[in-house]
Amino acid sequence: MSVLAVSPEVAAALATGRPVVALESAITTHGLPPPHHLETARAMETAVREAGAVPATVAILDGVARVGLSADQLRRLADHPAREKASVRDLARLVALGGTAGTTVAATLRIAHRAGIRVMATGGIGGVHRGAAGDLDISADLAELVRSPLVVVCSGIKAVLDVPRTLELLETLGIPVLGLGTDRLPGFYLRALPHPVPRLADPAAAVRLVRAQAAWGWPTGLLLTVPPPADLALDPAEFEALLAAALAEARRCGVRGPEETPFLLAQLASASGGRTVALNRALAVANARIAGTLAAALAVAP
Numbered sequence: 001m002s003v004l005a006v007s008p009e010v011a012a013a014l015a016t017g018r019p020v021v022a023l024e025s026a027i028t029t030h031g032l033p034p035p036h037h038l039e040t041a042r043a044m045e046t047a048v049r050e051a052g053a054v055p056a057t058v059a060i061l062d063g064v065a066r067v068g069l070s071a072d073q074l075r076r077l078a079d080h081p082a083r084e085k086a087s088v089r090d091l092a093r094l095v096a097l098g099g100t101a102g103t104t105v106a107a108t109l110r111i112a113h114r115a116g117i118r119v120m121a122t123g124g125i126g127g128v129h130r131g132a133a134g135d136l137d138i139s140a141d142l143a144e145l146v147r148s149p150l151v152v153v154c155s156g157i158k159a160v161l162d163v164p165r166t167l168e169l170l171e172t173l174g175i176p177v178l179g180l181g182t183d184r185l186p187g188f189y190l191r192a193l194p195h196p197v198p199r200l201a202d203p204a205a206a207v208r209l210v211r212a213q214a215a216w217g218w219p220t221g222l223l224l225t226v227p228p229p230a231d232l233a234l235d236p237a238e239f240e241a242l243l244a245a246a247l248a249e250a251r252r253c254g255v256r257g258p259e260e261t262p263f264l265l266a267q268l269a270s271a272s273g274g275r276t277v278a279l280n281r282a283l284a285v286a287n288a289r290i291a292g293t294l295a296a297a298l299a300v301a302p
């Protein structure tokens with residue numbers, strides 16, 4: 001039974017060794033409000049193309065795991081009334097029962113790896129939730145990075161999470177975390193957190209690192225982190241105040257599990273007057289462009 005439907009354009013690119021970038025779709029179905037959700041998904045695809053690679057947006061549509069969506073399919077996904085947020089554990093159920101879902105970083109990694117894609121882009125990965133010592137709410141994004149050896153271009157770990165504990169877990173799992181043009185971990189909405197990361201000067205250095213990682217024969221994913229655009233990034237003190245209010249509201253409403261990240265992002269969007277939405281869009285598109293550049297460089301024989 002074939003569970004993957006790869007679009008003709010993506011299949012042709014993969015068959016001939018041309019660069020492909022996987023894009024996740026939970027940011028579209030659950031991360032951003034309309035109309036920004038669809039507009040951002042399109043802008044990410046365009047950025048990948050402008051960088052010389054083929055975009056492969058991943059999603060589950062009517063029980064079919066798709067790699068590369070048509071414009072119609074992307075629109076259907078974005079506004080589907082019963083759209084779910086698919087993590088890895090949900091994939092078999094959605095295929096068996098005919099569901100429609102945006103795929104998280106974890107689910108996108110799994111599907112993109114099956115299709116033979118080496119690079120993906122997102123805004124910020126999931127991780128250890130604040131308070132996870134109590135309920136063990138830790139994103140499957142971390143576990144999947146162990147199994148699916150893609151480069152994930154992102155602006156770090158979503159800052160609504162427990163970043164120091166997420167970094168500890170990434171270290172335990174053996175997942176490299178690098179900074180592109182930065183020696184401090186980007187904080188999704190923040191330019192730089194106090195946590196140091198090894199700095200890569202440019203995409204060429206990232207290509208060397210990706211090749212070295214593959215050459216070990218111990219394939220794991222790795223995080224290539226990129227600071228969010230300086231003109232839109234939030235001030236750390238302002239962010240902490242916004243986040244404290246959002247976390248308090250989440251506790252008050254009893255929101256936990258897969259709903260927590262979308263809930264917090266929505267709270268921050270309204271409390272910031274939409275500034276976090278503009279920022280999230282800008283960083284996701286910038287990351288897609290860098291992923292395209294990296295995929296194009298990786299596609300050239302060493």
Ligand code: PSU
Binds near residue numbers: 025031125141265
């Ligand atoms: N990046 C964004 N916005 C998002 C996400 C990433 O800019 O909404 C999504 C990704 O799909 C990621 C998910 O996998 O948030 C993490 O959710 P959770 O903590 O429930 O694993």
Ligand code: MN
Binds near residue numbers: 139260261
């Ligand atoms: Mn989570």
